Each structure stands twice: as structure tokens, then as C-alpha cells.
Amino acid sequence: MAYNYALREIKDWCDSRKCLIDRCSLEKEYILPAVLRFPNEVNQLNNLPEAKKDFPKLSEIPSQVLQQAIKQLHRGWEYFQRIGFGFPRFKKYGQFKSLLFPQFRENPVTNLHIKLPKIGMIPINLHRPIPNGFVVKQVRIMRKADRCYASLNIQCHVSIPDPDPHGHPIGVDIGLEKFLATSDGTLVKPPKFFKKLL
Template sequence: MPADRPFPGELKQLNALPKTKKVFPRLGEVPSQVLQQAVKQLHRGWESFQPRGTGFPRFKKYGQFKSLLFPQFKKSPISGNTLLLPKIGDIKINLHRPIPDGFAIKQVRIIKKADIWYASISIQSDVNVPDPMPHGHAIGVDIGLEKFLATSDGVLVKPHKFLRKMQSKLKSLQRRLSRKKKRSKNYEKQRIKVARIHHIIDNTRKDFHFKQAHALCESADMIFMEDLDFRIMAKGMLGKHMLDGGFGQFRSIVKYVCWKLGKFFAEVSSLRTSQECPECGATVKKNLKVRVHHCPECGFTIDRDVASGLVIRNRGIALISTDGWSGKETVCAGDRAGAQKSSQVRKSRQGATRKSKK
């Protein structure tokens, strides 16, 4: 296509698919709606690149296009443990849980991770789920590298370091992969072995995140976390450790689990949460080597990360106490940030989240 010719629109390319099938007969083996979704996905990337400047759409070379979307079905494609897909036929699946009554299957996305195929099924129902309202016991959650999380109730969870534990095995497999001839059968076998390790690491990390999120929701009714941009933090000298923790994924999972269980979730400002005293509000400067918070103004002493959790919790209580949340039920015993007398600041639960290590 000449450089001066305008980029073809989405509708024009969709209308050109029937003619393209005659030129490339192999495209006729693919369901029409899957081809249409591929064109729509290309234009979504192109539209994001032009007005938003998110980056030029990356060319999907062989092996990088790992999902297929079937956008609609005339009737339910699931019968027992079988999934019926157009032009593919019946596929036996491991149905994790049955489709609930009153829900209709809207679309199915087939995803390949390593050498394992998954079917992500989207269901829809005319049900209005209200957002959780502020109520009950509140906690602040501080996450970091020294401790995966520390709550305002005094709960500490050590990081599991999923990538670091399997790094030696991964290094050995990647060294063998680098010595194989690309596109050969041995190269493909070795590539799948490396992909399986990454898939295991990803699944283990996500399982840990879900368990910790459920444990947090079981211990409180309102959860507050910092509004940190973990993408910037992952570019520093500790980038590998930040990515290994998966803090952005964990925050998204906590938000989802809170919505599912009817718990209130909010993000608060992360500005100087580790330099502020949760008891009197004074500024106590300390570097990363100092792991204990000691306030010279009021004499309050506590673990540094727990103190940050208390500050986050106090800021969250102040957030829901603003005019925007007036008239909404709040039975939390804590006061606003910097309060001198707060029963929740001085008392801490001596519990631990599920499967946590002190």
C-alpha cells in the first residue's frame, strides 16, 4: 500500500473479507466472525495509537496470535462437558462450574497459554448489582518488597518470590533453547518447556493473590490501598522483584473480590504514607533501612509497614467522611487522619491471613 494512500477503514476491510477468501482459500477454513474480530482488533489498536499515542500496533508474527473470539451464538454452545464451536465441532472441556440459571452465554474466547488451551466464557443477565457501601471494620493495606503486605491490624505476610524460586531451572531451560535452531522441532519442544515454567509461575502467583484477597475480605468490611503506579516502580533497579510480586495484579484482584463479596474498596493518596505518624500526624523522615517507626513527637512506636497501613486506613476513613459520602452508613471506630485518639490505631488484631508466614 503506498504511503500517501489513506489507511483503509474498518468497514472497508470487513467488506473485503469475502473477496480475500477467494484469493486465499485457506481463510475459508476459519469462521467468518473470528476473521471479523481479528480485523476489529487491528483497528482498535490503530485507533488507540492515533488519538492516545499508546504505541504503534505490533505485528503479530507466527505464534504470537494466541486467542480466538467467537462473539455470538444462536443457542448455548455448552452441552454437558462439551463445547460446540463453528467449523471446529464438539470439544471436550473441563467445565469448572455450571452456567447459573438466568444467564446467557454471549461470547467465548479460546486462549492458548504454553501448550494448554482455555475457553473463557462470558455470560450475561439482566441483574443490577449495586456498588458496596462504606460500612463496618476498616483496614489499610501497605504492600512492598520487604513484606508482601502489612495491614493496619498488624497482619504481616512475607513475599513468596515465585520467579526467584524457579529462576535456576528457568535459566537452564532458556540456555538450552538458545542453542536450538529456530523453527526446528527441537526448538519448538524446548520453547514449550520454557513457556510451561512461566505459566506455572503465573498461575502460582495468581492463586496466592486470590487467597490473600479473600483473607483480607474475611477480616474487614472496608479495604483501602495506595494509588501507586507500579509500572514506574518496575523500571527501577528493583524492577525484577516488583514484577515478581505482581502488585498491580494483586490490587485489581482485591478490588474484584471486594465487589464480589460486598466489601467496600477505595484507593487513597500514596504521598508520604511511610513518613507520617498515624497517631499524631507528624512527619517522621526515615530511609528504607529503618524498619521501625518511632515518632519523637508522641512516642508512638510500631513496625514501619504497619504504621503505613494505619496511615492508609486513616486516609481512607477521611475519604469516606467527605461530603461525597455524607449520609452513607459508616460504623468504623476510627477517626480522620492525624487523630490523636483512635481506638483502631492503638489496638491491633493478633491474627494472620490464610496461609501467611510471619
């Protein structure tokens, strides 16, 4: 619903800018104020609280899911602007195959359930346990065939040491006649393991 409403705003804005300067169509004309700016992603995201007042059903959906739907629309719009074809299309009921929950305050996954905002606890079959030290960053719920799957993005803070280079650098080349040749001038003959075993 939010996706289609946002797309309708974009289409209306585009259609209102197609009118010829010297005449109007006899059938229909989109008349929007000339000062009305393009409904970009930031404006549409900021208008979501007002849209929830106009459409109370939107209040039943987690805010982050609505925001992700609008972001998905604008990724499609940017693709259309860059490539020149593939104008975003309206989505029918049930056409969205996934929902993205982009952030969580606490770990939503237990061994038996996943807790999603405004949906609650959902029983799951945990494929493998989340390793110690990892935090769930995102959850994408996907519908495939007759089942729903949850794809988890996890993150761990790892301190990677940045050692100072030390020691003697050396270059190594591997060849056919000489198995190994180093930049120091060391040559290693091929080991020929098979011939030795024979």
C-alpha cells in the same frame, strides 16, 4: 493472516502518502492512486468475502474470528493515533494467544463439550455449571502454557424494580463521643460491649 494482510494495506497506504511533492526516492516508491481512501475498519471488514476468494484458506476460519482480528488491529491503530507511538506490528505464526467468538445462536456449552463454529465439538473440563436463566454471549479461547482455556461471558435478563421514594428521609452521622447522631436530633451513646463483658 487476515491481521497481517489488513496491516499491510494500512502500511502501504501510509507509505504512499510519505512521498515528497517535488521528487521521488531513487530506491523505491509506493504508488497508490491519490483517490484511494484510507483502509478503515468498515472497508476492511466488508472486503473479507473477497479476500476469502483470493485466499481459500481463510474460508476454513470462522468469519467472526477474522472480524475480531481486524477489529483488534484497528483498536491498536486508534491507540497509535491517540498516543503517537506503538505502531501495530505484524504477527508471526502462533503469536495470537486467543480467539474470540462474539455471538452464538444457541448455547454452545454442555457438561462435557463446547461447540465452536467450523471447529466442532471440543471436550472440556467445565469448571462450574452455567446458572439457570443465563445465556452464553461470548467465548474466548486462550492458549496458556500447554493448555487451552475457554473464558465464557454469560448474560441474564434481570428486571430491577424501580421503587418510588417514600417514607421519611433521615441523615445519620457516626462519631466518637456519640456513637450515632441522626438529623432528627436522636443521639445514641456508644454501646461499649467490651466494658459490659468485663
